[in-house]
Amino acid sequence: MLAIIGGSGLTQLSTLEIARREVVRTPYGEPSGALLFGRLRERAVVFLARHGYGHTIPPHLVNYRANLWALKHVKATALISVASVGGIRDDFGPGALVVPHQIIDYTWGRKSTFFEGGDEGVHHIDFTHPYDEPLRQRILAAGMATGEHIVNGAVYAATQGPRLETAAEVDRLERDGAELVGMTGMPEAALAREIGLPYAAINVIANYAAGRGASEKGILFDSIEVVLQDAMVRVRRVLEEVCKS
Structure with a gap:
C-alpha cells in the first residue's frame, strides 16, 4: 500500500476515493491527523496531511515519529512526500x-530517531543516499507519462522554520551545495x-528563496498560494500515474 504525506498546498487528495478514516495511537504520541484510506487509480493508498487537515501544525512541531510509525503500522510499503520549497538555483522558479x-540537515531540537538508547538500543542507518532510488524513478516515469516536466535530482536543505530564511542564510545554503530549501x-x-x-519526495517550488529571483525584495505570500494551487493539480496527476505502475 502506497502512503502519501501532503504538505502545504496538499492537505487532501480530491481524487482519492476514501473508504475509511482511522485514528492511530502510537508510542510516540498523536500523528498529525487521522489516516485516510482509499483507492487512487485502483491502488490502495493511505494519506496523511503533515500539518494537520486545517494546516495548524508548524514544521518544527510536526510529530514526525508518530506520523511515520503510524504509516508503517498500517502496513504502508512505500511513502511519497509532497512538500513546497523555495528554489535556490536560477532555473528553479515558482511552479517547478x-x-x-x-x-x-540544518534542523535542531526535533525528535529525529526511534532509537534513543536504553531499552530501544542504538541503531545506525546508512544514509548515504537518503531517498529510495526505485521510488524516485517511479515518480520520474510518471512525470514523463503524464507530460509533466519533473527535474531529476537536487540537494534539499532542511531548515528549522517556521520563519523563512534570510538572504544571507540562503547564500550560505548555496555555498554548501543546496539547491532547494524546505522545512x-x-x-x-x-x-x-x-x-x-x-521514501521519496516531490518538491513543489512555491517561490524563489530569499534574495533570489523575484524574491530579492521580499517574499510575496499571495503569489505563493496561486502557484501552489496550480502546481498541486499537476502533482495529483503524477501521483495518479504512479498508482498505475
Whole structure:
C-alpha cells in the first residue's frame, strides 16, 4: 500500500476515493491527523496531511515519529512526500516540480530517531543516499507519462522554520551545495529509513528563496498560494500515474 504525506498546498487528495478514516495511537504520541484510506487509480493508498487537515501544525512541531510509525503500522510499503520549497538555483522558479536526491540537515531540537538508547538500543542507518532510488524513478516515469516536466535530482536543505530564511542564510545554503530549501524533509526521511519504509519526495517550488529571483525584495505570500494551487493539480496527476505502475 502506497502512503502519501501532503504538505502545504496538499492537505487532501480530491481524487482519492476514501473508504475509511482511522485514528492511530502510537508510542510516540498523536500523528498529525487521522489516516485516510482509499483507492487512487485502483491502488490502495493511505494519506496523511503533515500539518494537520486545517494546516495548524508548524514544521518544527510536526510529530514526525508518530506520523511515520503510524504509516508503517498500517502496513504502508512505500511513502511519497509532497512538500513546497523555495528554489535556490536560477532555473528553479515558482511552479517547478523536483524529485530531490540528496539532503543537508540544518534542523535542531526535533525528535529525529526511534532509537534513543536504553531499552530501544542504538541503531545506525546508512544514509548515504537518503531517498529510495526505485521510488524516485517511479515518480520520474510518471512525470514523463503524464507530460509533466519533473527535474531529476537536487540537494534539499532542511531548515528549522517556521520563519523563512534570510538572504544571507540562503547564500550560505548555496555555498554548501543546496539547491532547494524546505522545512519538513528531516527528520522525516531518516525516520523512514530507520523503519525500512522506502521514501521519496516531490518538491513543489512555491517561490524563489530569499534574495533570489523575484524574491530579492521580499517574499510575496499571495503569489505563493496561486502557484501552489496550480502546481498541486499537476502533482495529483503524477501521483495518479504512479498508482498505475
